[in-house]
Amino acid sequence: MPSAMFDNVAIVGATGAVGREFIRLIEERGLRAKRFTLLASTRSMGTTVDVNGHPHEVRDLADASFEGIDIAFFSAGGGRSREFAPKAAAAGAVVIDNSSAFRMDPTVPLVVPEINPDDARNHQGIIANPNCSTIIMAVPVFPLHRVNRLRRIVVSTYQAASGAGLSAMQELEEQSRDVLAGKPPKPRAFPFPIAFNLFSHNSTIGDHGYNEEEIKMVRETRKIFHEPELAVTATCIRVPVMRAHSESINLTFADPMTPEAVREILSDAPGVRVVDERRPQHFPMPIEADGADDILVGRIRQDISQPDGCGIDLFVAGDQLRKGAALNGIQIAELLAKA
């Protein structure tokens, strides 16, 4: 387990679903710092959160100084990142930003440590953490692309409630109770009922008909892979699952690719666990991805709709809060500590 040493590590959005996961992972992975500074919006003031067994008061982001902070994990929404991340960077911190605010900024590296660790070096104070669905697809797909260049990706997601925050996770639980009790579900965090239902990801839809989540999967994958022309289409769907995203991925390679080759490449790939047992039908599932660091990959098979042998189908699952968010951010900090 790698261990990094910092002076003062800030967690911005410390009371949110991703902020809590950052703290859990700091403890689990032994990311050491002389001091931890927990920041959140005004409505979280007065809260106390333990880090390594010691209570830390959550302070107001609006009044915070970033002087002396060397790493700041931001997970408090795009608006707060846009306002406070440049201030933190100007004060000398390296911001690892989990929002979408800077991901497509050409001066900001967008990093998945298993894929493009070198990009992290060229930061100017801010490093962006990719979108959760993008990371969960990119980690198992990139090692294949490195061996046999990808021509096209068709992906459909099965996204957990956690991607919309703690309130959405609570809503899934409360609505499920209500429906089981014969009461109508009351949508608040989501625009539609999530209990025993599913719906198109509710980010804004552009004139092209794709929602922002889908466009993130297209553009961010291209940036991380350094493949600005890679053909990707995505359909993002929210499902009544707590915290692991699943994805059905159809790949077209430049040259023929066998399932055996895919299995061999992925069994050695970092951050990936092959779960592909056809007899007991043991494949990636949210309940097994939940809490795991690795992206689970299975249903590896030759796509019979591509008779040239260049097509592969996969099904993957990964913890949205861990590798999809906080773990990837912590790994970026570990990269910086090693550099």
Add this chain to the structure above:
Amino acid sequence: MPSAMFDNVAIVGATGAVGREFIRLIEERGLRAKRFTLLASTRSMGTTVDVNGHPHEVRDLADASFEGIDIAFFSAGGGRSREFAPKAAAAGAVVIDNSSAFRMDPTVPLVVPEINPDDARNHQGIIANPNCSTIIMAVPVFPLHRVNRLRRIVVSTYQAASGAGLSAMQELEEQSRDVLAGKPPKPRAFPFPIAFNLFSHNSTIGDHGYNEEEIKMVRETRKIFHEPELAVTATCIRVPVMRAHSESINLTFADPMTPEAVREILSDAPGVRVVDERRPQHFPMPIEADGADDILVGRIRQDISQPDGCGIDLFVAGDQLRKGAALNGIQIAELLAKA
């Protein structure tokens, strides 16, 4: 609403999820018969089921005679269809079989009334009702194929519990209660927990790596469309939803196809309802497909990964027990009554 008149209509598997839906639809659509004969396996003996407000005793399939029965809706599993459907046909009944037993038999028509009604005429006593996921994809996709020939389909499903029967629907409910109460879910009907989870469809997997459900979607679509070479790849996933299947469908046409053309074709297509409002983000959802006769279609957009303009993405939802099973069977009977 069409009304058909028969002498004696048998419902085989009358106490199952699809059997109950057959009875509901017979009542709703006014399918008239002088007599209804309800049959099921021995363990359902003693049950009484109402048809049009009149109680009917459920009789043992094993002892049943099919003499005098003109239409027999079979929904009691492939084994019972293989054993009893030929006997019923030999006794003069037309069997409308919801199992997979005869679907790929070249002497048995496989019929979706909106697509290939004429095939129903050439029966030899048995007409097969297609797989639910196949029907739900085929109904909205065929009208497009008729205008602009399909080259390839990539489909990922989000399948409801109902496809595995009443016990699976009860299991989703019971497991959800257990998980919410902090108890471990107990899988019985399904091999894995279904509450707040999802998993690869648990039908048998062949050497090619596809499960039977996926192969049904490939082969049955080809047979219904009369396109024996149509390229189709499918990934079938079970999700914690009660009775409507959803599907993310990526299409490649022979010629360029615009979303506007797709919307126009589908707004006139039988059995389809376009639900595609980008501003309120109102798209197909299981809770709205539930109980509906139409397949809901939305997220209609140009596939940006196909720069030749020949790609279209769709998201659909349809009631697995209605159009996915019983309604399609009733519509076949209505076709026969009209002929």
